[in-house]
Amino acid sequence: MRRSSGTSRFLIVAACCGMMLFGSNSAAGKDKDNLLPEWAVDAAKTPTPAGVKDAPTVILFREYLEAVDAQGRAVERKRQAIRILQPQARDQVCAVWYDVDEKINYFKAWTLGADGRQYQAKDTDFFDHGAGEEGIVTPILLDTHKARVVHPPATDVGATVFCESEELRAPWDHEMDWEIQERVPFALEALEIDLPPGLNFSESWHRFPPVKPVEVAPNHWRWEIKDMPALDLRDVKASLEPEALDARMYVEWGDAAVAGVESEWHALGLWYTNIESHRADPSPEITAESQQLVAGATDFFTKLTDITEYIQKNVRYFVVERGIGGFQSHFAGDIFRNRYGDCKDKTTLLISMLQAVGIQADYVLVDDRRGVVDPEAPSLYGNHMITAIEIPDGVNDPRLMAIATGKNGKRYLIFDPTNEHTPVGNLPYYLQGSYGILSAGVESQLIPLPVLAPDSNGTDEKGTFALSADGSLTGSVDTLHTGSEGADFRWMLKYTDDKERLKFWEKYIGQDLPDVTLTSFQFVQATSLAKPLEFHYKVSVPNYAHQAGPLLLVRPRVVDDLAIPFDDKPRQVPIDLTATGDWRDSFDITLPPGYVVDETPDPVNVDMDFASYHSSTTAKGNVLHYEREYVVRQVELPPEKAADFRKLENAILFDEKSAAVLKKQ
């Protein structure tokens, strides 16, 4: 579930639309040459800020007005003035997203051309398209969102585009997510909310110091921000997603408009509990199937596994949403019959099946981009739904690793049923270290999602190779993948055929072994997700070692890159380590007859609090032996740790490139 300026959707989506709406009835110009409304004339006077560098556009002015009625339903007016600075922005458009329970009251656009001429967009400049046509990659069956898009006239470099729209928002939508930072800079941005007497609001800020509002009329509030720089992370290595780092502000005026951060999170969870009320009630078929599944289970973990693996294996991921369906799941009975659904549906079915066997579970609203859900900024902004399973007192099973403890003292096992390959007890890396809204009625609250120990994830890799005097290498590699690593492999296996796998792996391994041929490969998947995934393959590489005069150069680290690309630039944002884990490699290369090792690379030993890396290369007889272990203990580092991280990565890169020198006897 992601909320964005008046829309919401649940699913993993490719960034959709910059919602750009704008509006006012004061638009009409006085004569045919003066078409711009007054607000646009004023905005056009804004000079391009001096600090703007290389940005394709600058937003000179963007203003939202949320006019809320006594029932809490909002009409959103949006005005925007965008100056085009670079040729790649010549296709500048404005768009308004709307759904079945929303309505666009009006939508207009104008341009002040680079030559000072004024234009107004006509009917032929507008078109509508469905959500499936906007780069949303998830296979969607039903997404009723639509966008109305305007291509304003004369969008040349130097022109300024003005757009204005007014939209009646969905009746259940009582939150404004004000996105105050984007990929382009702002000169001035403002938000107004106009509330009826007696209606309160609450506000919170994500990665931006709070700005005080001005009460411009009774219960009508205005916030203003000037000179917001762009956040462009394209050249920032090992970064969190932009949505985690963008500045935002949230305003609530519905049930969640309560004082205090904890109370607000509680209210949001409670609201969601009501939305899903009775959706998870088990049908007789669900009850029968669930009870049959756990019939032989002797402990809590086995019961869980029987149910979770059933859903992971049998319910196809598929999104079906219409209006509030962006938040609300289908009924468990329907999901069970169709055997498909999205994250909300899978969670609903899981809660239902667990309930049928006497286990309590609740919804948890999350975002799969760590850092988006901010404990200091309550909101419904997010894109995913997972499950919190109550662990009964007295159950202390080491296989239950992903445990979060609520403020009520209850222990919850955090589980993502949409991830079809991460076993219950474990947690996908993209959720670790994040936060989620536990939607559990009166016990609703924000809970931290755990960061698992390194042994919950990783790879154990062993390779045996024979090198020929002509530099060619043949051999076999046997790997075991656990946790998220294993899940990623299983995901790949599920969605590819043999030909694609071969292609994928030759390309992947080809980064280390150019021109490699996989002479055979085999994946072994245990029935239980909790067991490691095995991957066995054989390679033939024509030019692995390189002749250099009388010498033969061979890299002891045969496969597997662990180095994360990094640079020497000053660091301003956190460093994303992606996942905790433990990766071990051991490679033996039998040397060609007549060759001896003249030199081996030096060992590498780096120990940090967040990670460690140890490698060594030795020669015994005619075998060159390499081994290493890389352990990551945290998923994210503050920018102050950049120097340590750089040192670690440089050491790994150096080690991975290092060559042993062989000499002919």
Next chain:
Amino acid sequence: MTKSILLGSAVLLLAAVSPVSIHAQFQPPNPDELKMTADPAAPGASAVYLEVKEMENDPLHYESFYQRIKVLTEKGKELATVELPYLQGNWKVTDIKGRTIHPDGTIIPLVGKPEDLLIAKSGDRQANKKVFTLPSVEVGSVLEYYYEIHYDDNWYSSPDWRIQQPYFVHKARYEFTANTVIEMADSYGRIIRRLLWWPQLPAGVSVVNSVGGKFTLNMTDIPPQPDEEWMPPIDSLLYRVGFYYTAATDSHTFWLDEVKIWSKGVDQFAEPSKSLKDAVAGLIAPTDSDLDKAKKLYIAVQALDNTDFSRRKSESEMKQLKVKEIKNAKDTWEQKSGSSEDIAMLYLAMLRAAGLTAYAVKVVDRDRNLFDVAYLSLYQLDSTLVALSTGGKEILLDPGEKMCPFQTVSWKHSSAGGVGQSAQGPSLISTPEQQYKDNVTQRMGDVFVDAQGGVTGRINIVMNGQAALHWRQRALEEDDSELKKEFDSEELAGRTPEGVEAHVDHFLGLNDPYADLMAVVSVNGALGTATAKRMIVPGFFFESRQTIPFVKEEKRVIPVDMHYGRRVTDEITYHLPDGVTMEGGLQDGTIAWPNHAALIVKSVSQPGQITVRQTLLVGFTLAKPDEYQDLRGFYQKVAAADQQQLVLSKSPVVATTATGKGN
């Protein structure tokens, strides 16, 4: 399924017959299909089409589609979701039926109404899609569905059978009943009276034409759509049959008529008006040679606003500006703006106004498709060039390609088929192939290696021909900062050695198509690795990490398309730190694929430095599948050569151990 649609001039009475009586019913499940767990005809496939049926009946304004699919892996489940696009208003998708059959024979029918979602809407034109997903799909399931499309009585429709699918097809039947009585004219006013068809089918397979305008095609064991690297546009190579209602009687007559009409239209558009003649007179001198005149006019039209590289004005913008639609070359000149096509035609008009002999040439954009003479449509041709006839030679010019130098043609328009005017009249033509010597890239520079294998340096990448044209055109569409990022990403990031950062500092000659284009690149990072006694660095700065194509692909079904011939030369001088000497160098030599390609390597070692020079010549554009083994052999040798390394001996002073202390 795609179709060509014609709005008829009369309502046909035949439509009164209801199509309801021909609805398909699903047959009982076939036990052999249910038992199947893999398909020997398609090893490793995620799914196979067991049966495909497509039937179009134009007199009844009705089409029906049936598919039966076996799901063999998880990935194959994606076929359970079906999207059926249609135009709202005149077309209706009806009678959607579907079911999932589990391997044990359990049948789960599709229930509920398929969703009707908006694709796009503009004014009163709207495209929607019906979408449904079959329920309870498992690996091993058989998926089966059927639907119909009905269209208005005053429409004619002829199908375009796309026979190859993403997966193997066991059995397919296509059937088309054409209208035998047609009452309409084409856009030139010619009476449409015939149906022609364009088959692209394997040997031994043909469309059967029976009485009453009925066409059928039965095929079995249809391979999936091929997917190979460096393919020509694939659409032009797949099995398909296209049908046309046309005024032509046969293929020969069609092209004869079509090129005449096209040529007449060209001459009308490019008619040199008085104002155009005046403009031309101001641009050239009577004493100029033909070639000089042609070049001056070329530069003049290239300087106009080419809206394919800037921005095309919308209809409303043109109205507000009171700018009229371009109808002839004079309009383009007066507006100082036009599309690539408008500008090419203006250039033709100006050459003629200058008294030169020039002809229009219209070809397919080879990046998009290949010209097929059997496909009876001029719409497959989308780019206009100009042929200047002077001194007994014909010079092909590409004025519609912004930044394309005089006498250079974009590779997309080289080796391309189409139609052309000439002194003998219009005819089918093919444009010449690009020569490797016309597309040269040189990467030259000095890199300074320190005792730990670190490196700094500067490399100049000098380009002409197609590479320069590409980057100059990109520069029209984005600012300098974005252009540098794109160049870094496309030309440097995947080519420079691991651990080395290479970034464009600036470009020279970006705005002058007649100069060489130079990218000045700065490099730094960790080039080599060091041991106690030695330093090892990649022999070839730009090639050590690049994936060489064709090395692993043993067989080839589709021709190899290199787009254009080229020569790429690297000349990098490594400056070595004090006390470091060459211990092992590169193997000099030449690898050749005679008359097609060659790689030449030469290194020169001097005290304190070594210079490595490598040249790759690609002298061919297309290689047929029967040439593939020679091509592959060449690239295998290139791949081996590219991996060579330099071994440098150093004084036993510097020992490097990457040991972090941590905290």
